[in-house]
Amino acid sequence: MSCDKFRSFAFFTAVLCAASCLNLFAANPPVAEKKISFHQQIRPILQAQCAGCHHPRNPEGSYVVTEFSQLLKGGESETTAIIPGQPDKSYLVSLITPKGAEAEMPKAKAPLSQEQITLIRTWIQQGAVNDSPQKIEYRFTQDNPPTYSAPPVITSLDYSPDGKLLAVAGFHEVLLHAAEGNQLLGRLIGKSQRIESVRFSPDGKFLAVTGGTPAERGEIQIWDVAKQTLLKSFPLTYDTLYGASWSPD
Known part of the structure; x- marks a missing residue:
């Protein structure tokens, strides 16, 4: 095979390889980061670890974690608890991140696990989206008590x-x-x-x-x-x- 023919063959082979690689990348695009669900993953952590002290009836530090808007807003510190897209500037993240062996929240409990903290950070980084069904957001209060169209079942x-x-x-x-x-x-x-x-x-x-x-x-x-x-x-x-x-x- 002459040198010119060899060069042509080599160039043709290189083009085929490049095209194959492009097709491979097109067929297998980079895997997108998995979306964290507030309703399925973040809310249960807050309920189990935080809601006992930060509920509407008697919230410690005037901070309520059971209402989404107040969860983002924060409490008496007047520092925004959650800034969508910015976990490092979100006050809640600083409270749940251990300094040494302890964290400021949850109070009088062991700190959240690293996995739980990472979930919360990632959720905030992804925009702190609330994907809860509408019924989860609805809450009765003293100013908005339940009404009955029929007598309720008396369970106790x-x-x-x-x-x-x-x-x-x-x-x-x-x-x-x-x-x-x-x-x-x-x-x-x-x-x-x-x-x-x-x-x-x-x-x-x-x-x-x-x-x-x-x-x-x-x-x-x-x-x-x-x-x-x-x-x-x-x-x-x-x-x-x-x-x-x-x-x-």
Whole structure:
């Protein structure tokens, strides 16, 4: 084979290889970064680790993590908690990132795992998008109480130890009635959709409530009966909770 023919053959082969490589890259484009789901991946972390202290009824630091707009906004520090696209400038990230062996949030708990922190950072980097179904965002409050087109199923009721009050489970709430005359004295409106059990403490000062949202979350609520205020909310598990009870002492 002459030199000219060899050069032509080599050039033709190089062109074929280059074309093959281009086709290969076209057929196998770079894999895009997997989108993090707020509803499926971030929300459960916040519910399990943060919502017990940062719920609407009595939020520590005036910071609420159960309402998306307030989750982004922040609390009494007036520092923006989440800046979409900028995890390093998001105050929440600095709070959950351990300094040494401890982190500022969650309070009095072990720091979030590195995997959980990375998920939150990546979600913020991707734009902090809320992909929750609309129903998850809807919450009843004292100013926007539940309304009933039909009597709700009564899943639990309990008399106070002195026999003066009757607590009745409702939808998103517990109704406090006078035992005599059935006068409605109060509506204890909380986060849980279903209320499965209500129990007065032995001294009658507190009311324990269990419930949740099926296949999503469980919750224990502790209420101050006299003030009708929520003292504590404990998000637990990923399903509804039943069977509240108090230790005798």
